[in-house]
Amino acid sequence: MRILLCVLFCIGHFSLLAQTPNDRPKLVVGIVVDQMRYDYLYRYWDKYSAGGFKRLVNQGFNCRNNHYGYAFTETGPGHATIYTGTTPSVHGIVSNNWYSRALERIVYCAEDTTVQAVGAPTNPGLHMSPRNLQVTTLGDELKLATNHRSKVIGVSLKDRSSIFPAGFFSDGTYWFDSKSGNFVTSTFYTQTLPAWVQQFNERKLPQAYLEKPWTTLLPIAQYSESDPDDSPYEGKYSHEEKPVFPHAIKDPRNREFQNLPSSPWGNSLTLEIAREALVQEKLGQDQFTDLLAVSFSSPDYVGHLFGTSSIEAEDTYLRLDLELADFLKFLDTKVGEGQYLVFLSADHGAPYNTQYMSDRKYVKQMALGPMIQEKLNEHLHHLFGVEKLVPIFREQELFFRESAFRPGRLERSEVERATVEFLLKQPSLACTVVPTNQSLSTCSGLRRNLLEANYYHKRSGDILYSLEPGYLNYNYPKGVTHGVGYEYDTHVPLLFYGWKIMPGSTKAPTYVHDIAATVADWLCINPPNGSTGTPVQGIGLSLKH
Numbered sequence: 001m002r003i004l005l006c007v008l009f010c011i012g013h014f015s016l017l018a019q020t021p022n023d024r025p026k027l028v029v030g031i032v033v034d035q036m037r038y039d040y041l042y043r044y045w046d047k048y049s050a051g052g053f054k055r056l057v058n059q060g061f062n063c064r065n066n067h068y069g070y071a072f073t074e075t076g077p078g079h080a081t082i083y084t085g086t087t088p089s090v091h092g093i094v095s096n097n098w099y100s101r102a103l104e105r106i107v108y109c110a111e112d113t114t115v116q117a118v119g120a121p122t123n124p125g126l127h128m129s130p131r132n133l134q135v136t137t138l139g140d141e142l143k144l145a146t147n148h149r150s151k152v153i154g155v156s157l158k159d160r161s162s163i164f165p166a167g168f169f170s171d172g173t174y175w176f177d178s179k180s181g182n183f184v185t186s187t188f189y190t191q192t193l194p195a196w197v198q199q200f201n202e203r204k205l206p207q208a209y210l211e212k213p214w215t216t217l218l219p220i221a222q223y224s225e226s227d228p229d230d231s232p233y234e235g236k237y238s239h240e241e242k243p244v245f246p247h248a249i250k251d252p253r254n255r256e257f258q259n260l261p262s263s264p265w266g267n268s269l270t271l272e273i274a275r276e277a278l279v280q281e282k283l284g285q286d287q288f289t290d291l292l293a294v295s296f297s298s299p300d301y302v303g304h305l306f307g308t309s310s311i312e313a314e315d316t317y318l319r320l321d322l323e324l325a326d327f328l329k330f331l332d333t334k335v336g337e338g339q340y341l342v343f344l345s346a347d348h349g350a351p352y353n354t355q356y357m358s359d360r361k362y363v364k365q366m367a368l369g370p371m372i373q374e375k376l377n378e379h380l381h382h383l384f385g386v387e388k389l390v391p392i393f394r395e396q397e398l399f400f401r402e403s404a405f406r407p408g409r410l411e412r413s414e415v416e417r418a419t420v421e422f423l424l425k426q427p428s429l430a431c432t433v434v435p436t437n438q439s440l441s442t443c444s445g446l447r448r449n450l451l452e453a454n455y456y457h458k459r460s461g462d463i464l465y466s467l468e469p470g471y472l473n474y475n476y477p478k479g480v481t482h483g484v485g486y487e488y489d490t491h492v493p494l495l496f497y498g499w500k501i502m503p504g505s506t507k508a509p510t511y512v513h514d515i516a517a518t519v520a521d522w523l524c525i526n527p528p529n530g531s532t533g534t535p536v537q538g539i540g541l542s543l544k545h
């Protein structure tokens with residue numbers, strides 16, 4: 001009876017207490033695993049250690065039905081979405097690269113020609129900043145809320161994966177320059193690298209990792225979740241004959257570091273600088289919550305090169321699991337268990353190799369964009385007598401030649417109609433969205449929502465289209481690529497762990513753009529200024545007053 005009363009009392013105790021502003025974590029650690037599909041939590045579950053992914057799942061809160069809410073599932077939009085709490089239609093990062101009507105060229109999502117690289121002596125061509133982002137980030141709002149007494153640091157191998165997470169007011173945004181082997185930043189933030197980053201670079205860790213051969217963590221016969229080591233669906237390092245273990249990471253023909261990100265050592269290197277940032281910047285040491293954004297790019301590079309069913313991919317996750325376990329122990333020691341909050345998600349997922357699927361009778365081809373574009377232009381030329389009416393056809397969108405619609409020339413709506421009719425006859429194309437001519441939008445339901453959430457009118461095409469499931473946007477016979485917004489691309493992990501989070505899970509739909517609103521609520525701060533997400537429901541907090 002006494003036990004029952006205690007149980008009732010304790011349950012009531014937890015649910016009746018409201019969080020006060022003093023209940024905030026000392027540190028928020030945002031972890032993004034690039035290309036981590038949701039099922040990787042379970043595909044390799046039996047081989048994970050107790051302290052890595054299993055610790056986050058078993059002792060944290062697992063959003064099992066967590067998706068991206070837009071179609072172009074790529075790294076730039078993914079990271080922007082996680083940290084701004086909204087979709088490309090608002091934050092403006094519509095894809096990794098988009099066509100700029102004003103500049104009449106393709107622009108890169110993190111490019112900024114007004115800034116220079118800092119710390120990249122051999123690669124002055126890096127011009128990167130968050131300037132293309134239209135809204136504030138979680139870290140920006142945290143700094144605004146605490147009058148900049150909170151610190152925000154972002155680290156990753158990829159520039160876009162540190163720049164968008166750390167936002168505009170970042171205290172440090174560092175990414176890997178594969179030419180020099182340095183972690184670098186931009187004059188957008190500072191004119192010189194902090195002494196600790198310079199010293200980190202002087203340790204020449206990438207040089208040491210390059211020399212380290214990649215062998216499997218476990219005996220190779222135990223990788224029964226994956227394809228054989230030498231499979232026809234894998235790409236390979238350019239200097240290797242076959243995609244088999246043990247891999248030499250270093251390309252003997254040059255001194256650069258281009259293969260390092262496509263190996264598990266890229267994750268090791270990322271954690272080395274994450275740890276150093278935490279210590280040197282004294283994150284999580286005072287009453288003002290800090291944010292450390294860590295993004296692991298190597299799982300994506302490995303996935304692209306070797307594919308999602310490769311032993312290389314499995315080995316990368318098994319090693320990342322061990323490294324995460326170490327990192328959590330490091331946080332326990334440096335910040336204190338229960339004092340830090342972790343969220344883990346991914347910037348997108350990935351399909352299986354298209355040829356692998358076709359060989360097993362699920363026959364889908366790559367959607368060969370250039371071929372469709374050529375046939376479309378021929379068709380429109382035949383109908384309207386104007387050549388190359390569609391100069392840009394990429395990323396599931398197309399742009400018309402605007403000059404063709406000047407007064408007295410072609411009727412825009414007729415060209416749009418003919419284009420949509422042509423597209424719908426292509427076996428790989430499912431449906432269309434024409435934002436300025438809704439009567440030609442043939443997508444409905446989820447497909448339409450995903451494309452519309454990707455549409456930012458200053459950067460998006462005149463017509464957006466969805467591929468049929470299973471098709472790829474590019475010719476990718478080896479390895480995999482992503483970006484088409486189906487289940488395999490949109491369904492990614494979302495785990496909250498630590499601080500006062502009580503273990504649990506939900507199967508209710510959650511979206512990646514809910515993360516920022518959820519964390520902002522716990523921090524008692526404003527969500528980012530363009531936020532369209534809502535705090536995830538049902539996560540219990542163990543509050544004791």
Ligand SMILES: [Zn+2]
Nearest residue numbers: 035075300304
């Ligand atoms: Zn990728």
